[in-house]
Amino acid sequence: MLPEPLGASDIEQANKGAGAVRAALDEAALSDWMAQHIAGFSGPLTLAQFNGGQSNPTYRLSTPDARYVLRRKPPGAVLKGAHDVLREARVQQALAGSDVPVARILGVCSDPAIIGNDFYIMEMIEGRVFWNAGFTDVSVEHRAAYFDEMNRIIAGLHGVEPASVGLGNYGRPGNYFARQIARWSRQYLDDELAGRDENMDALVAWLPGAIPPGDETAIVHGDFRCDNMIFHPTQPRVLAVLDWELSTLGHPLADFAYHAMMYRMPPDIVAGLGGADPVPLGLPSEADYIALYCQRSGRTGIDNWDFYLAFQFFRLAAIFHGIKGRVLRGNASNAQAQQRAGAFPRLARLAREAMEACS
Template sequence: MSASAADNLGTAPVRAGYAFDERALAAWLAHNVDGFAGPLRVEQFRGGQSNPTYKVVTPGRSYVLRRKPPGVLLKGAHAIEREARVQRALAPVGFPVARVHAVCADEHVIGTPFYVMDLVEGRIFWDATFPDVPHAERAAYFDAMNATIAALHAIDPATIGLADYGRPGDYFARQVGRWSRQYLEDEAGGRDPAMDRLIEWLPANLPDSDESALVHGDFRCDNMIFHAHEPRVLAVLDWELSTLGHPLADFAYHSMMYHMPPDIVAGLAGADLARCGIPSEADYVDAYCRRTGRAGIARSDYMFCIAFNLFRLAAIFHGIRSRVIRGTAVSAQARDRGRQFPRLAALAWDRVEAAHAS
């Protein structure tokens, strides 16, 4: 296990600057969560840093609490209310999510809005090669991820009450505009020449395709809880970036793992896939196309989606870098991701140049 993966596992005492009034939380839970009975103990999950996540332990059971971070936040960021809403909508149709018990929009309870959901027991893989899984079983885990994202894109948002969950159409144009503005307005993180080139290139090369589906926005292996012993996804986590968007953008963000260095986020770049028992990128794309009834994905559209998603992730890491500088993100993972921002921007531009050269 890598040091970075080990740093993400389990819980630890609540970090400095992220503590809150646990007695106020207990009183609120007693009035808003059926069956809650204290006393409680609060620990903080090591993994994740955008929306602070805590384990709430009681004598009878444990819960997960997700809250907005303290401090000054960008408009529209850290939308924990949306996270709770989409999970509540997906649970009745059998999509694997944690059950949400209650949402608190009152920032006076613990300092910021939050929601409380079930603690789902299982395994999270921070290494995309799934080294802890027997070689012969790894392909089945990849197939489970592929089937899960295909199932998400097959859900009609209107049938689960999410017709208004985003603006259908013009997804790429709106997303490029959103992340470009966030990057340009958040001056604390500085500027990067590759990022500036992407801001010019992406809106001038948008795909013609204009589909709409419910998308997760951050579909990676480390945002899923797998069954303890089976290649089965029990819960998809971290719905902060979910919206109505282009399904190919969402899938390409997931398949971006084939282009991602493993020391940034869970990635497969440089791995010997055949030796690891992992399907090739082409086979993985084909499996998604079969499940979603597509004849295929044009290479130009696919490579745009990869470059776009690397750009978007670079913008997110730029925001993390800014929060580290401002002192509102203090974890080691946050500092590391802030440092990786220039590499991601360069990798995104490299994908643009590689697509032109092919």
């Protein structure tokens, strides 16, 4: 028995609710560029901006015959190394044809004369986006299949050999935790406008000395959550994984821990189960979900699980700290940015609690 089908209005809502354009761009210049670089493009062009996505403004581009999605850097000053949409385009181009479903990239532009900064255009995937990690829009008996699909895809991503898809130089192999801890610590400490937090300061001091032994390298997504995927309208099948801004070469267990963090994440911060018992909801337990990933990735188990969770709560807190900084600077791209900024102290506290569980 298949999940309940969606109507046209449901699919429209599932594609992240595009509305009024908040970060304006030169529509005429964009249309001219698309006419030259996007095969089959024919105007007139109309724009709407998606509500999803915290960092890079994302737009639905519509013509009488087609619809596209545009991702761009946010306008104004940005932190060094952040919002690299060209990396997003590169990894999606590389993974096209692999077992990891991605939207097809149609055009990439690094010329600031067009709309003011870098952007890329990809096909628009019509499907279903789940904002609730409990998949409550699906009948209880179907929910486990959606979790199984997410598990299959993240294990598949980590099984892609980077060099085989042209991503051997997509990041530096090895020492992932040391480099990531240094990166997010620096980004947190450098953003003086967003302020300091005692829990974050404690993690900045503790994390470098707590890194477990052993090292692995894989392509990692960096933000693998249910709401960063488009599912088939009526089947537990992912049509495209979105939002590759944080992707790199990294440690697969870090990436999986971020994904599995949904079991402990309050649902009002990002998609999470908030400590609810998943089994009565028709979902696998955290332990069973970890075991399923281990089975698919050839592991017998995951040691130091609490460290991986502490690291990822810290990392997400640092990202939300950056959102807070963008709110204060006035260049946050998302209507929910203020709410995300307000959640930063809670994430920092969750990170510290995970850290304390390691001792």
